[in-house]
Amino acid sequence: MIEFKKVKKYYERTIGLYEVDMQIKKGEVVGILGENGSGKSTMLKVMMGLTEVTFGEVSIEEKKPSELYERMAFITEEGSYFPNMTIGEYGEFLSVFYPKFDHERYRKLTDYFALSKLKKIKTFSKGEKSKVEIAAGFAKMADYILMDEPFLGKDMFTRKDFLKLMVSSLKEEETILISTHQLSEIENFIDRAVVLRDGTIKADFYLDDIREEGKSLPEKMMEILGYDENRYKRVFENQ
Numbered sequence: 001m002i003e004f005k006k007v008k009k010y011y012e013r014t015i016g017l018y019e020v021d022m023q024i025k026k027g028e029v030v031g032i033l034g035e036n037g038s039g040k041s042t043m044l045k046v047m048m049g050l051t052e053v054t055f056g057e058v059s060i061e062e063k064k065p066s067e068l069y070e071r072m073a074f075i076t077e078e079g080s081y082f083p084n085m086t087i088g089e090y091g092e093f094l095s096v097f098y099p100k101f102d103h104e105r106y107r108k109l110t111d112y113f114a115l116s117k118l119k120k121i122k123t124f125s126k127g128e129k130s131k132v133e134i135a136a137g138f139a140k141m142a143d144y145i146l147m148d149e150p151f152l153g154k155d156m157f158t159r160k161d162f163l164k165l166m167v168s169s170l171k172e173e174e175t176i177l178i179s180t181h182q183l184s185e186i187e188n189f190i191d192r193a194v195v196l197r198d199g200t201i202k203a204d205f206y207l208d209d210i211r212e213e214g215k216s217l218p219e220k221m222m223e224i225l226g227y228d229e230n231r232y233k234r235v236f237e238n239q
């Protein structure tokens with residue numbers, strides 16, 4: 001289980017997270033949703049132990065996130081690959097740090113994404129680099145897979161392929177957290193949605209429950225967050 005207890009994260013005077021209490025059970029697939037700047041990336045980074053919390057506590061299986069790093073994978077646009085390596089060299093490198101690293105799976109995934117074996121990662125396009133991250137993330141055979149905007153900058157076919165890949169290659173034991181703005185795309189993939197606003201949890205619900213209410217995820221998000229149609233007018237037309 002992942003547990004947040006009264007977590008606050010400040011970046012100097014900016015609030016990243018504020019009083020977050022949350023529990024995520026093993027095997028859950030959770031969408032971390034919310035507008036720009038609402039705290040989604042901060043939540044994932046804190047969970048990975050990549051940044052310290054200011055107050056409160058984050059634990060995974062009652063341990064500090066940093067103690068479980070080899071059982072966790074973080075797939076992010078920022079990338080953690082080494083630019084001067086080829087994908088083969090990167091796979092070798094990762095297998096030293098991740099004991100369960102599955103070379104066969106990595107090869108299949110990089111083939112699936114048609115990534116060059118010869119080129120250095122630094123020469124790949126943005127989308128290709130992010131495919132390297134996905135292949136590496138899924139080959140780590142991690143129990144906790146955290147993805148920060150995995151659809152960003154990907155073409156329509158890649159987004160479809162990526163979803164298929166997630167659905168088909170996961171064992172259902174993994175706990176998955178995925179931050180995204182692509183609501184329709186993940187609607188049928190996630191079990192639960194945690195919606196952030198200004199660093200706090202504004203809503204936390206199961207998708208089965210909203211289906212029972214006859215609502216789609218975008219509709220539910222609109223209801224939770226609202227959309228101020230007059231904001232544009234207020235800012236630009238009343239000057």
Ligand SMILES: Nc1ncnc2c1ncn2[C@@H]1O[C@H](COP(=O)(O)OP(=O)(O)OP(=O)(O)O)[C@@H](O)[C@H]1O
Pocket residue numbers: 011012014015016034035036037038039040041042043
């Ligand atoms: N390194 C940092 N230094 C200062 N402020 C930061 C830093 N990282 C994030 N913040 C601030 O913390 C708040 C939450 O940012 P975060 O990146 O977690 O949001 P997000 O929900 O992932 O946004 P987006 O959808 O735009 O990616 C924002 O106000 C942001 O400006």
